[in-house]
């Protein structure tokens with residue numbers, strides 16, 4: 080005989096309702112939690128039940144439709160026609176950051192809700208607070224002009240030009256920065272804005288993922304910055320060794336780049352180690368080409384910022400569907416280095432490598 084509760088509902092109906100509410104709360108929690116999981120964790124929880132499987136599936140789909148997690152103005156999709164990997168997993172940052180401890184490495188990706196991509200990256204704030212200051216603690220070398228970007232290329236006289244523009248040198252460009260009175264909308268902050276060209280990340284059987292143009296990119300156009308963790312040389316050497324071991328086992332792609340800025344004295348250089356392997360942006364997918372590729376690199380210093388940033392520009396007009404590449408370097412220290420599949424007529428057969 081069915082029992083009747085105080086409100087007159089049959090107990091089995093109440094139990095059913097309770098189950099429905101519990102299931103709906105459980106699924107809402109899953110929607111919130113799954114975007115924070117790694118691909119392996121997602122694969123494991125997707126086995127829980129059909130509803131969680133569906134959530135995991137739609138999050139995987141959202142991840143593969145935009146590597147930039149809506150941080151950039153335009154989505155950067157993954158395209159794979161060679162195997163069943165839907166996307167590559169990494170944490171997104173749009174700029175250089177100080178190293179983040181492994182236990183802090185979580186970022187929501189693929190959620191239905193809009194999240195601030197870098198809001199959980201503790202290294203970000205620390206990096207932004209590293210600025211050049213004078214003896215009184217005031218930020219140095221900033222400008223307080225209006226229309227900073229005017230006369231960028233044409234005007235060679237320095238009168239009336241933004242002082243930040245006048246600092247442009249052959250191998251280091253200069254932009255307005257943290258110590259200037261202008262904001263992000265300033266015309267002299269080209270490389271600090273979000274990516275303005277359509278890109279996609281395409282899978283290759285031998286090279287792994289690669290970055291491709293998804294529209295015509297004109298010669299000279301800014302493409303993206305090489306963003307990632309800024310490491311000390313000691314840490315870079317340690318990670319390099321670790322990545323080499325992983326790469327020798329196959330299917331591991333490291334994105335640790337060493338940049339050297341030659342100082343005016345000519346006797347020393349500033350060494351910058353950027354590791355985009357765990358935390359980076361779309362530039363971490365740019366493959367090497369022995370012929371120099373179609374991208375040029377330039378160090379860009381923002382006024383008042385301590386470190387210059389490595390930025391990529393189109394070396395020539397780049398057609399839609401063309402792979403974006405640059406040269407990783409000239410030195411091949413290890414004859415048994417990783418094989419190169421750049422396919423250029425000047426291919427050396429092995430990727431550049433040097434002692435870090």
Ligand SMILES: C[S@@+](CC[C@H](N)C(=O)[O-])C[C@H]1O[C@@H](n2cnc3c(N)ncnc32)[C@H](O)[C@@H]1O
Pocket residue numbers: 167285286287288289331332333334335362363364365366367368417418419420421430
């Ligand atoms: C910065 S990552 C580039 C993205 C990488 N392909 C991926 O799937 O993540 C650098 C690594 O990609 C691979 N790679 C880059 N250029 C290559 C080339 N021309 N031939 C073969 N492998 C290449 C190497 O494993 C290299 O260590």
